[in-house]
Amino acid sequence: MRIVLVGPPGAGKGTQAAFLAKNLAIPHIATGDLFRANMSQGTELGQKAKEYMSAGQLVPDEITIGMAEDRMAQPDAEGGFLLDGFPRNIAQARALDGYLGGTDQKLDAVLDLEVPEDEVVKRIAGRRICRNDSSHVFHVEYSAPKTDGVCDVCGGELYQREDDREETVRKRLEVYHSETEPIIDHYKAQGLVTTIPALGTVGEVTERAMSALERSRA
Numbered sequence: 001m002r003i004v005l006v007g008p009p010g011a012g013k014g015t016q017a018a019f020l021a022k023n024l025a026i027p028h029i030a031t032g033d034l035f036r037a038n039m040s041q042g043t044e045l046g047q048k049a050k051e052y053m054s055a056g057q058l059v060p061d062e063i064t065i066g067m068a069e070d071r072m073a074q075p076d077a078e079g080g081f082l083l084d085g086f087p088r089n090i091a092q093a094r095a096l097d098g099y100l101g102g103t104d105q106k107l108d109a110v111l112d113l114e115v116p117e118d119e120v121v122k123r124i125a126g127r128r129i130c131r132n133d134s135s136h137v138f139h140v141e142y143s144a145p146k147t148d149g150v151c152d153v154c155g156g157e158l159y160q161r162e163d164d165r166e167e168t169v170r171k172r173l174e175v176y177h178s179e180t181e182p183i184i185d186h187y188k189a190q191g192l193v194t195t196i197p198a199l200g201t202v203g204e205v206t207e208r209a210m211s212a213l214e215r216s217r218a
Contacts, residue, residue, distance in 0.1 A: 001024055001026065001080045001082075001108040001109065001213065001217070002080050002081055002100070002105060002106065002107050002108050003020070003024075003026075003080070003081070003082045003083065003107070003108060003109050003110070003111060003213070004082075004083045004086075004087070004096075004107060004109075004110045004111070004187070004192075005017050005020070005082060005083065005084050005110075005111050005113065006110060006111070006112050006113070006180065006183065006184060007112060007113030007114070007115065007198060008113075008115060008117070008120050008173055008176045009120065009124065009169065009172045009173065009176060010115065010119075010120035010121075010123040010124045010169070011113040011114075011115045011120065011198050012113065012115075012198055012202065012205065013084050013085070013113060014030065014084060015202055016113065016198075016202070016205055016206060016209060017030065017082055017084040019202070019206045020082055020206065020209055020210070020213075021082045023206070023210060024080065024082070024213075025079075026077070026079060026080040026081050026082055027071075027074075027076050027077050027081050027082070028081075028082050028084060029068065029071050029072065029077070029081050029082065029083050029084065029086070030084040030085050031064065031068075031084070031085030031086045031088070032085065034064075034067040034068060034071055034086075035049055035059075035067070038067050045063050045066050045067050045070070046067075048063050049063050049067075061089070061091050061092055061095070064086065064088070064092065065092055065095045065096075065099075068083070068086045068092075068096070069099050072099070073103075080108075083096075087183055088179065088180050088183075089179045089180060089182070089183065090182050090183060090186060092183075093183045093186050093187070094186075107187075107190075107192055108192075108213075108216055108217070109192055109194060109212070109213055109216040110184070110187040110192040110193045110194070111193075111194055111196050111209055111212060111213075112184055112193055112194065112195045112196065113196050113198040113205070114195050114196065114197055114198055115198045115199065116199075117173060119199065120169065120173060121166055121169050121170065121173075122141070123139075123142075124164050124169045125160075125164055125165065125166045125169055126139045126140040126141050126142065127139055127160070127161070127164050128140065128145070128149075128158040128159065128160060129158065129159060129160075129161055130151040130153065130154065130156040130157070130158055131156050131157045131158075131159055132151065132154050132156030132157075133151075133153070133154060133156065136151050136152075136153045136154065136156070138151070138152070138158060145158060194212040194215075194216065196208050196209050196212060
């Protein structure tokens, strides 16, 4: 299957993408991973992206599109893939349409993870990270440490990242609504979109998504 996963920040896209890709035995292609891989390998696209990022500028769509197309052309993606974070806007969605049409492929489904905005803010703004080890992550409400501000694992100080502050989260949501949300209508016109309520446990959301994919196959 060839799937696009969309949803606002804090919807759990990365977590769901990993589970779904494993269940379907297809590669999980995430934009962040593409950038890291291309830059660490020193590819031409990676070097160009690094130049823009070092200058504090946005990476142009054509570089992101090029990285995604290179990855989709790899042998492990011949039987399908799950795209997470791409396409991010209408220009990228149209480029994906063109790429798939040009390689005699098509999307099977677009899963739209739906989460109320207040829940997104609560999920992200409540996160606390350990200064000693960023893999130690807590949440003031959902997975609170035993002692406020102290990591249960190593005793390090817990802090709130700048990106996780409420005002920053709300700005990210504004960008999502203006730039990414329009791709949902783009794919609705193609009859590809299924909205998945993303409240509940990870397992419950994965089950909803897998059921939706089974229906799209029928």
